[in-house]
Amino acid sequence: MRSYLDFEKPVAEIEAKVDELRAVQAGTGEVQVEEEIGRLEAKAAQALKDLYASLTPWQKTQVARHQQRPHCLDFVNALVSDFVPFAGDRKFGDDEAIIGGFGRFQGESICVIGHEKGSTTEARLKHNFGMARPEGYRKAVRLMDMADRFHIPVLALVDTAGAYPGIGAEERGQAEAIARSTEACLNLRVPNVAVILGEGGSGGAIAIATANRVLMLEHAIYSVISPEGAASILWHDSTKAQEAATNMKITAPDLLKFGVIDEIVPEPVGGAHRDPAAAIAATGNAIAAAFAKMKDLDGDAVRRVRRDKFLAIGRSPV
Amino acid sequence: MNWISNVVRPKIRSFLNRRDTPENLWIKCPESGQLVFYKDVEANQFVIPGSNYHMRMSATARLKTMFDGETWLDVGIPEVQIDPLKFRDQRRYTDRLKDARTKTGMNDAIKLGVGKLEGLPVVIGVQDFDFMGGSLGMAAGEAVVKGLQTAAERGTPFIMFAASGGARMQEGILSLMQLPRTTVAVEMLREAGKPYIVVLTNPTTGGVTASYAMLGDVHIAEQGALIGFAGPRVIEQTIREKLPPGFQRAEYLKEHGMVDMVVHRHDLRKMLANLCRLLTRAPASGATSALSTPALSAPASEGVPANA
Numbered sequence: 001m002r003s004y005l006d007f008e009k010p011v012a013e014i015e016a017k018v019d020e021l022r023a024v025q026a027g028t029g030e031v032q033v034e035e036e037i038g039r040l041e042a043k044a045a046q047a048l049k050d051l052y053a054s055l056t057p058w059q060k061t062q063v064a065r066h067q068q069r070p071h072c073l074d075f076v077n078a079l080v081s082d083f084v085p086f087a088g089d090r091k092f093g094d095d096e097a098i099i100g101g102f103g104r105f106q107g108e109s110i111c112v113i114g115h116e117k118g119s120t121t122e123a124r125l126k127h128n129f130g131m132a133r134p135e136g137y138r139k140a141v142r143l144m145d146m147a148d149r150f151h152i153p154v155l156a157l158v159d160t161a162g163a164y165p166g167i168g169a170e171e172r173g174q175a176e177a178i179a180r181s182t183e184a185c186l187n188l189r190v191p192n193v194a195v196i197l198g199e200g201g202s203g204g205a206i207a208i209a210t211a212n213r214v215l216m217l218e219h220a221i222y223s224v225i226s227p228e229g230a231a232s233i234l235w236h237d238s239t240k241a242q243e244a245a246t247n248m249k250i251t252a253p254d255l256l257k258f259g260v261i262d263e264i265v266p267e268p269v270g271g272a273h274r275d276p277a278a279a280i281a282a283t284g285n286a287i288a289a290a291f292a293k294m295k296d297l298d299g300d301a302v303r304r305v306r307r308d309k310f311l312a313i314g315r316s317p318v
Numbered sequence: 319m320n321w322i323s324n325v326v327r328p329k330i331r332s333f334l335n336r337r338d339t340p341e342n343l344w345i346k347c348p349e350s351g352q353l354v355f356y357k358d359v360e361a362n363q364f365v366i367p368g369s370n371y372h373m374r375m376s377a378t379a380r381l382k383t384m385f386d387g388e389t390w391l392d393v394g395i396p397e398v399q400i401d402p403l404k405f406r407d408q409r410r411y412t413d414r415l416k417d418a419r420t421k422t423g424m425n426d427a428i429k430l431g432v433g434k435l436e437g438l439p440v441v442i443g444v445q446d447f448d449f450m451g452g453s454l455g456m457a458a459g460e461a462v463v464k465g466l467q468t469a470a471e472r473g474t475p476f477i478m479f480a481a482s483g484g485a486r487m488q489e490g491i492l493s494l495m496q497l498p499r500t501t502v503a504v505e506m507l508r509e510a511g512k513p514y515i516v517v518l519t520n521p522t523t524g525g526v527t528a529s530y531a532m533l534g535d536v537h538i539a540e541q542g543a544l545i546g547f548a549g550p551r552v553i554e555q556t557i558r559e560k561l562p563p564g565f566q567r568a569e570y571l572k573e574h575g576m577v578d579m580v581v582h583r584h585d586l587r588k589m590l591a592n593l594c595r596l597l598t599r600a601p602a603s604g605a606t607s608a609l610s611t612p613a614l615s616a617p618a619s620e621g622v623p624a625n626a
Contacts, residue, residue: 023407044352072583079408105478113374163528163547163548165548165556167553167561167562167565169547170546170565172574173532173576174528174548175531175546176527176549176576177526178496178497179530179531179533180532180533182497182498182529183501184505185498186505187505202485203497203525206497206498206529210501212495223490223491224487224490224491224525225485225487230487232486234487236408247406248491249403249490249491250485250490250491255491258493259328260491306460307505311499311502312501313495313499314398314402314456314492314495315398317399317402
C-alpha cells in the first residue's frame with residue numbers, strides 16, 4: 001500500500017484511476033482499457049517527475065520524513081555484507097537509536113554507525129524514532145576508537161530528527177556525549193564518509209556527520225533545528241514551519257553551495273521511497289567513490305584535511 | 319505646579335549614567351524577590367547581597383573581574399560573513415544584529431582578552447548573554463577558535479566563560495558547523511599541552527554545551543547556573559511531565575559528574591589562578607614573590623619586608 005504526501009495528490013488521483021482500470025480489465029480483458037492504462041501511467045510518471053523537479057523545502061522535509069523512505073538498516077542490509085552489529089557503550093547501556101558495527105563494503109572491512117528510525121511501529125519504538133541518548137553517541141565513540149586502532153574506514157548514515165530531549169539523557173550528559181562523538185570523528189586517522197539519508201537534525205546529526213566527505217541524498221534535509229522548532233522559537237508560531245523550512249536553507253543544493261556537504265546523491269523520480277533499491281544502489285556507488293578519493297592519504301593527512309575542511313567552512317563568501 | 323515637580327535632574331549626569339545603569343536604579347532579585355540597589359550589586363560582582371543570586375554579567379565586566387589591575391588587551395576576532403542566509407523571521411536578522419550591537423556595544427557575542435591572572439599569562443573568552451542570547455554563530459565560533467589558537471600560540475591556558483541559549487538559528491546550518499569547528503580548536507590547545515578551563519555560567523544550553531563548553535580539562539559551574547543540552551521547556555513538552563526541582567542546575571550537574579566543582583563568583587578568580595598554576599606547573603603564587611624578592615638575599619639592614 002503506497003502512502004501519498006499531501007502535495008502528491010494529483011499523482012495519487014491518476015494512480016488511483018489506473019488501479020481501478022486494472023481491476024476492470026482483470027474482469028473483462030478489454031484491449032482498449034489496456035491502452036488507457038498505459039496513457040494514464042505515462043501521465044502519472046510525468047506528473048511525478050514535474051512535481052519532484054521543483055519540490056519546496058517544506059515538501060522535501062515531508063519526503064525526508066516519509067515512513068516508507070529507506071532507513072539506515074535498509075542501506076546496511078543491502079550494501080554491507082557479513083555485518084556484525086555491536087551493542088552498548090560499556091558505561092551504562094545500549095541505545096538502539098544508533099546502530100553500529102563492522103562488516104564488508106565491496107569486500108573491504110568497514111565500520112558503520114547510523115541512526116535508525118525504524119520502519120514499523122514496533123521498530124520505531126525499539127529505535128526510539130532515531131532519537132539517540134548519550135549511550136548511542138558513546139557507543140559511536142567506542143566503535144570509532146576501534147576502527148581507528150584497526151585502520152578500518154568509518155561510514156556514518158545520518159537520519160535523525162535530533163538527539164532525544166529527556167530527563168535521563170540530560171542526567172547522563174547528552175551534551176558531553178555529542179561533543180565527544182564529534183571529537184572522535186575529528187580525531188580519526190582513517191577516512192570517514194557521512195551520508196545524510198533523510199533528516200540531519202542538529203547536534204544529534206553532527207555528532208557522527210563530522211566527516212572527510214559528507215554526501216546527502218537529493219531530498220534529504222540538514223539543519224540546526226527542525227522547521228517546527230525554528231517556527232516556534234523565532235516566529236512564536238508553530239504553524240510557520242513551512243516558512244522556516246524555506247528561510248533556513250536546509251536542502252541539499254543550498255548546503256552544497258555553503259560547502260557544508262560535498263556531494264548530492266540523486267534520488268529516483270518520486271523520491272527514494274518510490275524505488276528504494278535504486279536509491280540504495282546509487283548511494284552505494286557514491287560512498288565507494290568518496291572513499292576511493294581518499295585512498296592515497298595517510299592517517300595524519302586524513303585527519304589534517306578533515307580539520308582544515310571544517311575550519312574553512314563559512315570562511316569564504318558564497 | 320509646585321517646586322518639587324519643577325526639579326530637573328542635571329542633564330549631563332543622566333546622560334553619563336545612561337550607559338551603565340539600568341533604567342531603574344533598583345533591581346529585584348529573581349530568586350528572593352528582594353529589592354536591591356543596582357550600584358551595590360555591581361560592586362558585588364553582580365551577586366545579589368543576601369540571596370547570593372548570581373546575575374548575568376557583561377563580557378567587559380567579567381574580564382575586569384579576572385585580569386590583574388583590570389587591564390587586558392582585546393584580541394581581534396576575524397571578520398565573518400554577515401547574514402549568509404539573508405534570513406528573516408518576524409524581523410530581518412541584520413536588524414536584530416544591529417540592535418544587539420547598539421545594546422551591548424559589542425560586535426558579536428564573544429569577547430577575548432589576553433592579560434595576566436595573578437601574574438600568570440592567560441587568554442580569556444567571555445560569552446555575553448545579552449548579545450542575542452549569547453548565541454553561537456559564525457562570529458562567536460570564530461572567536462572561540464581564535465581564543466584557543468591564541469592560547470596555543472602563546473603557550474598559555476585558555477579560560478572560557480560560556481553563556482548561551484544555543485546555536486544562532488538565523489545562521490542556519492552554518493551555526494551548527496561551529497560545533498565541529500570549535501572542537502578542532504579545542505584539540506589544537508590540547509596538542510599544545512595547555513589547559514582549557516570552562517566556566518559554565520547561567521545559562522549555558524544547546525549547541526554550546528554539545529561542543530567547546532563540555533570539552534574542557536576542567537569544568538567549573540557558577541552557583542545556580544542552568545546548564546543542559548535540551549532546554550527545560552522542550553523536555554517538558556516531550557515527556558509531558560514536570561521536571562524535578564534543581565534539574566539542570568549547577569549542583570545537579572556536579573552530582574551527575576558533568577562538572578568538577580560549583581564555585582561562588584567571589585571565589586572564582588582565586589580558583590582559576592590556582593588551577594592555571596597547578597596545571598602549567600607554575601610555582602605557587604606566594605612562592606614566586608618569595609623567591610624573587612630581594613628580601614631573602616639583601617642584607618637585613620636595608621629593611622625590606624619579606625613579603626614586599
